[in-house]
Amino acid sequence: MKAERLDGKEVALKMTEEVSGKVKELKEKGIDPTLAIVRIGENPGDIAYEKGALKRAEKMGIEVKQFILPSDADEDEVVECIKQINDDDSIHGVLMFRPLPKHMDEAKICETLDPRKDVDGITSGSMAGVFMGTDRGYPPCTAEACIAILDHYGIDLEGKKVTVMGRSPVIGKPVAMLAMKRNATITVLHSRTGKENFAEAGRGADVVIAAIGKPKWIGKDQIGDDQIILDVGINVDENGKLCGDVDPAPAEERAKMLTPVPGGVGSVTTAILMKHVVQAADKILKNND
Amino acid sequence: MKAERLDGKEVALKMTEEVSGKVKELKEKGIDPTLAIVRIGENPGDIAYEKGALKRAEKMGIEVKQFILPSDADEDEVVECIKQINDDDSIHGVLMFRPLPKHMDEAKICETLDPRKDVDGITSGSMAGVFMGTDRGYPPCTAEACIAILDHYGIDLEGKKVTVMGRSPVIGKPVAMLAMKRNATITVLHSRTGKENFAEAGRGADVVIAAIGKPKWIGKDQIGDDQIILDVGINVDENGKLCGDVDPAPAEERAKMLTPVPGGVGSVTTAILMKHVVQAADKILKNND
Numbered sequence: 001m002k003a004e005r006l007d008g009k010e011v012a013l014k015m016t017e018e019v020s021g022k023v024k025e026l027k028e029k030g031i032d033p034t035l036a037i038v039r040i041g042e043n044p045g046d047i048a049y050e051k052g053a054l055k056r057a058e059k060m061g062i063e064v065k066q067f068i069l070p071s072d073a074d075e076d077e078v079v080e081c082i083k084q085i086n087d088d089d090s091i092h093g094v095l096m097f098r099p100l101p102k103h104m105d106e107a108k109i110c111e112t113l114d115p116r117k118d119v120d121g122i123t124s125g126s127m128a129g130v131f132m133g134t135d136r137g138y139p140p141c142t143a144e145a146c147i148a149i150l151d152h153y154g155i156d157l158e159g160k161k162v163t164v165m166g167r168s169p170v171i172g173k174p175v176a177m178l179a180m181k182r183n184a185t186i187t188v189l190h191s192r193t194g195k196e197n198f199a200e201a202g203r204g205a206d207v208v209i210a211a212i213g214k215p216k217w218i219g220k221d222q223i224g225d226d227q228i229i230l231d232v233g234i235n236v237d238e239n240g241k242l243c244g245d246v247d248p249a250p251a252e253e254r255a256k257m258l259t260p261v262p263g264g265v266g267s268v269t270t271a272i273l274m275k276h277v278v279q280a281a282d283k284i285l286k287n288n289d
Numbered sequence: 290m291k292a293e294r295l296d297g298k299e300v301a302l303k304m305t306e307e308v309s310g311k312v313k314e315l316k317e318k319g320i321d322p323t324l325a326i327v328r329i330g331e332n333p334g335d336i337a338y339e340k341g342a343l344k345r346a347e348k349m350g351i352e353v354k355q356f357i358l359p360s361d362a363d364e365d366e367v368v369e370c371i372k373q374i375n376d377d378d379s380i381h382g383v384l385m386f387r388p389l390p391k392h393m394d395e396a397k398i399c400e401t402l403d404p405r406k407d408v409d410g411i412t413s414g415s416m417a418g419v420f421m422g423t424d425r426g427y428p429p430c431t432a433e434a435c436i437a438i439l440d441h442y443g444i445d446l447e448g449k450k451v452t453v454m455g456r457s458p459v460i461g462k463p464v465a466m467l468a469m470k471r472n473a474t475i476t477v478l479h480s481r482t483g484k485e486n487f488a489e490a491g492r493g494a495d496v497v498i499a500a501i502g503k504p505k506w507i508g509k510d511q512i513g514d515d516q517i518i519l520d521v522g523i524n525v526d527e528n529g530k531l532c533g534d535v536d537p538a539p540a541e542e543r544a545k546m547l548t549p550v551p552g553g554v555g556s557v558t559t560a561i562l563m564k565h566v567v568q569a570a571d572k573i574l575k576n577n578d
Contacts, residue, residue, distance in 0.1 A: 102418060107423070124417035124425075131420040131466075132458050134396070136413075159483045169421050177420075183481035185490065192447045192472035201474065283544060 003255040006230070008267030011152040015271040016059055022278050023061040033281040034063040035119070035274070036085045038096040040078065041071030046097040051093065056270040064278055065091060075104045079112050091283065093119030093277035098170075102145040110221040116283065119276035121174065130174045133181040138276045143174035145268035147172050147182070147261065149259065152221075155207070155228060157182035163205035165189045165198075165218065165245070171211040171232055179209070198222060199287055208251075220250035228257045232265045292544040294428035297434075297520070297556030300441040304439035306350055312350040312565050315574065321341050322570040323352040324408070324563070325374045327385040329367065330360030331516040339557075342384065345559040351566055354380060364393045374405040381573065382408030387459075387465070405572065408565035410463065419463045422470040427565045432463035434469070434557035435519050438548065444496070444517060446471035454478045454487075454507065454534070460500040460521055487511060497532040500531055509539035510554040517546045520556045 025032055035057060039046050050066075050176025057064045067081050078100070085091050094117050100106045109198030115125040119138050136143075150157065162184040166172035174187045187201045191212075202208060204221035208229045210218050215235035223229070223246075233245030251258050258263055306410035324346060328335050336485055339355075346353045356370050367389070374380050383406050389395045404414040408427050415426025423430045427433075433565040439446065476490045480501075491497060491511035497518045499507050504524035510517070512535075522534030533550030540547050548554055 107425075124413045127417035127420050128413035131416050131462060136396070157485070159481060159487060172467075173420060177462075180477060180479070182481075185482040185486055187476040187480055187490075188469060188471075189472065190469070192448060193474040197448070197450060198475055199309055202478075275497065 003229075003258040004198050006153055006259045006264065008149060008259060008264040009228075011149050012056075012267045012271040014152065015148065015268070015275060019062075019271070019275050019278055020060045022282070026278065026281055027061070029285060031285055033061075033278050034065060034090045034093075035090050035277045036065045036067060036094045036117075037201050038067045038069070038078070038081060038085070038089075038094060040069045040073055040097065040101060041096065049097075053270045053273060056274055060274050060278075062274050071101060073101075074139055075109065075203045080105060082109065082112045085174070086112075086117065088263050091117065092281040093117050093273075095120050095273060096122065098122070110280070116280060119273060119280055121170075130177050133177065138279075139178060140170045140174050141269045141272040141276070142171050142232060142265065143178055143241075144272045145265050146171075146175050146226075146232065146269055147178050147273060149230060149265065150207075150228075152165050152256065155257075157184040157207065160184045160206040161187070161204065161205045162209065163187045163189060163201050164209045164211070165202070165222075166209075166211035166213070166232075167210065172209075175209055175211070175232075212245050214245055215243050215248040216245070218245050218251075219247040220254070223251055223254050223268055225254050226256040228256070229255045229258050230265055234261060234266055292518075292541045292547040293395065295438055295442055295517075295546050295548045295553065297431070297438060297548060298554040301345075301556045303441065304437065304564060306367075308560070308564050308567055309349045309573070310577075311528050313530070315317075315570055316350070317565065318574060320348075320570050321352055321379070322380075322567050322573055323354060323380050324566045325354045325356060325377075325380045325383045325406075326384060327356045327358075327370060327374070329358045329362055329386065329390060330384065331558070333481040333560075338386075342559045342562060345563055349563050349567075356359055360390060362390075364398065367393060369396065371401045373405065374403075380406065381570040382406050382562075384409050384562060385409070385411065389573065406569060408562060410459075416463075419466050422431040422466065427568075428467060429459045429463050430558045430561040430565070431460045431521060432467055433462050433561045434554050435460075435521065436467050437557055437561060438554065439496075439517075440518060442546065443545075446473040446496065449473045449495040450476070450493060451489070451496045451498065452476045452478060452490050453498045453500070454496075454511075454561075455500035455502070457502075458525050464498055464500070464521075468496075468498050501534050503534055503536070504532050505536040507534050509543070512543055514538055514543050515545045516543070518544045519548050519554055520550050523550060523555055 040134045111123040121140040130139045162179045164176045167190040177234030203224035211232035231244035231246040235241040399411040410429040418425030419428045451468045453465045456479040487512045492513035500521035520533035520535040526532040
């Protein structure tokens with residue numbers, strides 16, 4: 001095995017220490033950084049992520065208020081819940097699990113959220129900020145987690161060819177914009193990219209960010225030598241085990257650096273979320289000064 | 290000369306006919322599609338564009354109200370002007386020349402505009418719409434003009450490699466998103482892309498969209514055979530003549546299709562602007578039904 005392991009847990013640990021220090025400072029100034037979690041129904045993936053977020057928040061000294069609605073809740077109830085959170089000065093940031101049930105207008109509900117509390121990048125203000133490369137709002141946490149891992153390991157994107165595999169609103173599109181802000185030259189591949197073009201752009205990249213949601217789909221044809229590969233996928237393989245979008249065998253053989261699954265990008269996401277909550281709390285403090 | 294000419298004037302003419310028909314329909318229903326133009330100061334480029342817009346509007350039967358402020362106007366005056374336009378039900382869309390004078394907070398002023406009147410894609414709602422590929426708001430007119438030319442000439446982007454040269458908020462970034470929505474595989478080059486990577490991604494593309502703002506900078510090293518090239522640049526060359534970002538001599542020799550400058554993308558922009566005004570007026574009519 002040649003590839004160096006890009007350890008998400010290490011990144012999250014360091015960030016936890018930094019954020020914990022900031023939380024202490026804020027508490028001394030009378031502010032108790034607080035995250036609201038809005039969950040509708042009992043999706044096991046949501047519940048697992050929530051458990052991780054609660055653990056991470058506890059480590060950092062961040063409060064969490066849970067708002068759990070039944071899966072048959074109607075749109076008005078969710079909007080009311082968001083409005084209540086908007087009006088509650090003790091809450092600084094919101095994580096709302098998506099996709100919402102199909103009978104709801106997700107875009108409308110997201111837009112109800114106070115942009116200052118939008119720590120997971122779901123309002124149009126945050127989206128415009130990511131798209132335009134301004135510091136308005138907050139990028140989706142998983143996209144920022146990719147950049148945080150690269151930063152932690154001292155990998156500069158300036159002038160690099162970054163190939164993003166996937167164009168989803170929560171990872172592919174925003175991470176492409178964040179990489180471009182770091183002066184990378186980006187290429188975005190997706191389900192309608194032809195097989196040949198996909199392989200060519202995969203092999204030709206300096207950095208690959210894989211976020212297509214297909215277990216081990218990216219294999220030796222799509223991987224080049226000495227690449228840095230971030231595997232954002234969290235899938236279940238044929239044996240029921242967690243795996244990424246990248247087939248680890250050829251990747252470990254050829255890549256220079258690689259995030260594992262689990263223990264890679266996913267491990268950093270909740271740390272970013274908490275960092276955003278603390279930033280949001282800090283902004284409120286500064287505006288009150 | 291090998292390259293077929295992609296004639297922007299032809300595209301604009303066809304669009305003018307279509308939009309004029311729609312204007313007539315709206316007028317019969319008692320709605321007079323109206324554009325507000327907000328200009329601060331006397332920038333010659335703004336004035337030239339304004340003149341073109343007035344001509345195009347007249348051809349289509351669209352009303353224009355001009356709001357011209359002195360170059361030393363302060364931020365509050367511009368905000369007041371926008372608010373007045375927001376409140377004026379007879380106005381359906383706004384073109385505001387940018388960049389605004391440096392002493393103004395451009396992002397704040399843009400955000401003051403009623404999103405329903407944002408026919409040139411300057412509010413965060415429109416930006417989020419372009420970024421996420423939804424039909425919310427309106428894309429910047431020049432970006433949409435590129436797609437309109439491709440559509441007019443029956444060029445399908447599905448599965449094509451589209452290289453966008455430039456990452457500006459008004460053309461590079463949004464046109465990349467619009468091309469991706471048409472299922473193109475996009476690569477975005479910019480000032481920090483290395484010379485070699487720039488040439489490689491230029492030559493390797495099926496479709497090139499050039500928007501870097503450097504006269505004739507894209508030459509034989511960056512151009513491949515049989516490409517479709519859209520030249521968005523409007524520059525002045527060493528002899529004081531209008532020219533694009535693409536050096537026409539090698540491009541005409543090698544490309545399959547090419548937009549001229551002038552007479553290419555720029556000719557379509559005001560037609561798109563007016564189309565958006567009519568769409569905005571039409572939406573208001575439908576909401577009143």
